[in-house]
Amino acid sequence: MDPIKVGIIGFGRSGCNIHADAIARMPELFEVCAICDLLPERRTHEAFPHAKPYADHRELLADPAVELVVVAPPNCYHASFAVEALNAGKHVLCEKPFGFTTADVDAMIAASKRANRILQPFQQRRYEEDFRKVLEICRSGRLGAIDFIRISWVGFSRRWDWQTSRRFGGGQLYNNMPHLVDHALELFGERNPAVWCTINNALSSGDAEDEVHLILHAPGAPTVEVEMAATAAYPLDRWYVCGTAGGLRGNATHLEWKWVDWSKMPERPLDLHPTAGRSYNSETLEWHSDSWDAEQQSDAGAGAAPAPKPVMALYSGLYRAIRQGAPQEITPEQVRRRVAVLEQCYRMNQIPFPKGTR
């Protein structure tokens, strides 16, 4: 094997605890050879004692040993750093948000084509077991035609770091919504959705939103509602699906679904006569049910680093794309659609984009 040499820009919760942590678990595929952070004490990692420390990302980009650059500083730097890295001839793995606007994404895609280098959006939650199971059940037809899905990512907590500040592109629209919109659009399908979104700053100390309500709608597609709240003392299930033959509910570790086999039930043609004995229509349904439990907890929950398994799945795919020319499993063009939805949410709520946004 020929491990891909990685340079990481921004060595915080993501750069260190998500990316370096996953890379350290797959030494045959990747190796961290350079680390850049503004804070000197953050330029080292015990698993990679030979990684070169850099204070400025441009120095890391000039390092010929670096093949793949992980862009993991605060949100406002993502698009410009990704373009600089591609222009320097590096492959790029860019943290979410994958830019703030479709213009950001287009500039990144153009740079990747010019440089003939891989540009990989980091959407590791696409590989989470619970999401994949929900997608499988919805696509299987078991629940009939899916007409409503609610994705709920809620809790009761305060936050006071840069992720609550617009100056850095913080706020839930570009913090956790990129994950949820990715899930939502996979479940929604290929149609272009009408988008409705409200935001609120309930408890966070910065000026950015910590609550988001988003609805995606199109004829012939399920209505998908995504909810992020900081004031949910009684959290709802993460997943809630309604279909014409049944439904599903659950969370990251347990899902359950039940359905009716309408073909075994009598036809119910429309009957416009007043009902016998002034009764309401009623019938006994025969329910079938099934459930799923995660082999291991896929998400330790709010405030914890995401589980490594989905991260490693994304890195494995990236290795195949870079070293073996395999097609990318999650493409920039796909994620551009997600960014388009988030950009609409931003514009709808008249939020000024951070400086540097195209």
Ligand SMILES: NC(=O)c1ccc[n+]([C@@H]2O[C@H](COP(=O)([O-])OP(=O)(O)OC[C@H]3O[C@@H](n4cnc5c(N)ncnc54)[C@H](O)[C@@H]3O)[C@@H](O)[C@H]2O)c1
């Ligand atoms: N995919 C995920 O599940 C996930 C999880 C957490 C964070 N993230 C993303 O990772 C990015 C970083 O978030 P975080 O939580 O790690 O923040 P963090 O504050 O923990 O880390 C950011 C690091 O970047 C450094 N930094 C800031 N400006 C820099 C610059 N110009 N050059 C080099 N280093 C710089 C900071 O010193 C800090 O160490 C964000 O875009 C966030 O959205 C993604």
